[in-house]
Amino acid sequence: AQSVTQLDSQVPVFEEAPVELRCNYSSSVSVYLFWYVQYPNQGLQLLLKYLSGSTLVESINGFEAEFNKSQTSFHLRKPSVHISDTAEYFCAVTRLTGGGNKLTFGTGTQLKVEL
Amino acid sequence: DVKVTQSSRYLVKRTGEKVFLECVQDMDHENMFWYRQDPGLGLRLIYFSYDVKMKEKGDIPEGYSVSREKKERFSLILESASTNQTSMYLCASSSIYSGHEQYFGPGTRLTVT
Numbered sequence: 001a002q003s004v005t006q007l008d009s010q011v012p013v014f015e016e017a018p019v020e021l022r023c024n025y026s027s028s029v030s031v032y033l034f035w036y037v038q039y040p041n042q043g044l045q046l047l048l049k050y051l052s053g054s055t056l057v058e059s060i061n062g063f064e065a066e067f068n069k070s071q072t073s074f075h076l077r078k079p080s081v082h083i084s085d086t087a088e089y090f091c092a093v094t095r096l097t098g099g100g101n102k103l104t105f106g107t108g109t110q111l112k113v114e115l
Numbered sequence: 116d117v118k119v120t121q122s123s124r125y126l127v128k129r130t131g132e133k134v135f136l137e138c139v140q141d142m143d144h145e146n147m148f149w150y151r152q153d154p155g156l157g158l159r160l161i162y163f164s165y166d167v168k169m170k171e172k173g174d175i176p177e178g179y180s181v182s183r184e185k186k187e188r189f190s191l192i193l194e195s196a197s198t199n200q201t202s203m204y205l206c207a208s209s210s211i212y213s214g215h216e217q218y219f220g221p222g223t224r225l226t227v228t
Contacts, residue, residue: 032215043205043219094215101146101209103217107157
């Protein structure tokens with residue numbers, strides 16, 4: 001079975017500052033990794049994903065995450081945040097094979113960007 | 116764009132009532148999922164379905180059942196609602212060809228009094 005740990009439940013940050021949201025996973029088999037974002041009163045949207053290839057993946061709005069197999073991590077970073085990035089962020093993992101497309105989610109990190 | 120719709124954004128029910136939450140997707144996806152979301156617990160999988168009339172239990176199926184009579188529609192049923200089922204319920208769908216990406220509906224906030 002897989003598990004995901006998001007160590008920080010809340011991360012306050014000032015606008016234009018850098019931010020890192022941490023995600024560690026546990027799995028006995030190879031996995032795919034995802035970051036989803038949930039804006040207030042909305043469902044989840046895919047932010048970025050790692051399936052294979054380059055370990056650094058980027059989103060269209062400036063976020064990036066790096067898959068680190070040795071540290072079993074998939075931390076999310078942004079060099080300069082905006083007020084509009086205020087949201088809850090969920091890390092998720094699924095098995096490469098045999099997982100049936102099921103995702104295991106972390107408990108979420110609430111990013112609050114302040115002026 | 117993929118669209119996943121849920122029948123209600125907000126719902127208030129009484130203890131003991133039978134509750135139906137409906138989810139419809141318009142992209143011919145094979146897989147559909149029901150999650151509940153609670154503060155500090157993240158998303159927990161209740162049930163999922165690989166195909167019409169196929170269903171499998173997720174991590175927290177107790178107190179819930181599901182129905183998938185048509186490919187585009189996946190219903191979550193609370194046979195006898197209880198106050199501990201007050202939560203946000205999220206439906207999602209995915210294609211077996213889309214690299215495991217799931218598309219989510221806006222959610223239904225259910226309050227059981």
